[in-house]
Amino acid sequence: MLALAGYPLGLQFRFFDPTPNAPAGQLAEQIVADYADQAALERFARGADVVTYEFENVPVETAQWLEQFAPVYPPPAALHTAQDRLNEKTLFQQLGLLTPPFAPVNTAQELQAAVEKIGLPAVLKTRRLGYDGKGQFVLKTPEDLAAAWQTLGGAPLVLESFVAFEREISVLAVRNREGATAFYPLVENQHAEGILRLSQPSGNSSLLQFSAEEFAQRILNSLNYVGLLAIEFFEKDGQLLANEMAPRVHNSGHWTIEGAETSQFENHLRAVLGWPLGPTHLRGHAAMLNLIGELPDVEQILAIPNAHLHLYGKTPRAGRKLGHITVREPEKEMMQSKLKLLQKIVEKGASVGGKP
């Protein structure tokens, strides 16, 4: 989606992905190699004006090594922070953001101590490499500790209080090389089985929007960030608790292709190139529905007026994000009605809703 947004701006692309036949390889040369293969990395980056990434588990060492060939944005330091839940939450705290209570866990004893400090229910998470609900264990009673340790023990962990939040919200912030910033309207997200299902730019109070932008601005500044940054919050009792951040274009911003004046993809490219950012305001009412695990009937989707289909060219597999649909309507009620219809078609009865 970055490349599709970039070609009209006159950009050319080269991709690096360890997996052969990655979807992006349809759109330009793909270099297939390990992240540690320096010769391949050089072949990839040599001659580029800028290097960026849209996968937060790119090794920090790889991102740093590439800096000898071209500027790498978002800065590898942001990648370093975002790859470790403990570093990330510590940064949030240092910058004065509220977070759910948390504690590092490296041993079974520390787990015991962390539970005593934070209370139950709580979520034990690996500090690194978790996504889509993987690497997490929900602790409801003291009896769950042994199983949780059995499952995750050994890796560096963090225990977080389980927040009975009202909503999950994300803000998409973007900062360019000159330090100019822009923020998209807050997005309300719904997950199921740890995977994002539905994102909607929400009718949040302007106070929440203001708070989220203020928090995002602090993070952008502290990291001297360049590019698009997504920050996920829990909303509870009118407050935003910072949960995590992603130093890349984000699934909860895919609706911006049709739903905002400038898509997150175009704004990310503008940012890393040092170009002026585009307006982030809404165009009508929009919502985005992820296509997980199996592909829908294309014609059935396209028969719904104002439903916009985006497939990623991936092979279907359980739990895999294969695409998304954005519905955009001038009137909110009609948007909601069509969204319900699309959910019915796409999810075939699978549960969608708040956190379990």
Next chain:
Amino acid sequence: MLALAGYPLGLQFRFFDPTPNAPAGQLAEQIVADYADQAALERFARGADVVTYEFENVPVETAQWLEQFAPVYPPPAALHTAQDRLNEKTLFQQLGLLTPPFAPVNTAQELQAAVEKIGLPAVLKTRRLGYDGKGQFVLKTPEDLAAAWQTLGGAPLVLESFVAFEREISVLAVRNREGATAFYPLVENQHAEGILRLSQPSGNSSLLQFSAEEFAQRILNSLNYVGLLAIEFFEKDGQLLANEMAPRVHNSGHWTIEGAETSQFENHLRAVLGWPLGPTHLRGHAAMLNLIGELPDVEQILAIPNAHLHLYGKTPRAGRKLGHITVREPEKEMMQSKLKLLQKIVEKGASVGGKP
């Protein structure tokens, strides 16, 4: 732009272009060969679900030959008609559309007779292969006949009355394999030096819109057309005179990427695949400005909020269409103001306006 619209629909592409390094070649395999190279054509079309084109001078024989491998849309018969101004205008007449008076011209004597019949001013045009004002000669006085014949004589020609029209208007019509049709709002076009400069979906009276759709429907039906068809009209005294048609996505429809709910590119693909067509209604007020001959300063353009840049990856050359900018605004006045600003930046004083 077709490929950029098609990837999100899950489509894959292969391109055929006699010119090496055509812009589309960045986006997928490009086969470079002559239109008569049957082995190359087979390599191109073998295994495809459908073949389409976005250049109206593809030889009809090539389009027909490809039909043994896959359906070819728009139908080669439409290409055949559109490639010859005389056939095209004759079809318009047969279907009851008004046209400027015209007459075939094959000899200097016939030119003399045609001028006597039609009167002056008039435009002498080659029947085939003219575009962007090439292959045309404006006759103002009887003294111009010799020079016109000197310039164009030899090729099959057509003389057309020079219409002192009020506006140039196009309609973008689309028909899918099931015969479903959709029509975009009428577009008002401004040319300079024979090249399209500016297109705006206009606030035309609903009667004009109705007439244009009715005319387009007749043409679509008569050709059993599949895909997007552009028809250009002159508006004079409240009537539409059919000037020409293009059996492809059209420059006067490029604004649909941001300005309509479904772009002409996506609807063309949906049509040739037999998929449901998408809504064609406007999203706000939009206008499209062509970038001719030289590239603008990208940052200067992107600094204008709601200006959307589209570059085609072509090498600059005098008179060449290198890209376009679409400006889209909720309010018409603001759109017009920004359009003026963009024109100032882009055209650096070059004249834009009605027909000379």
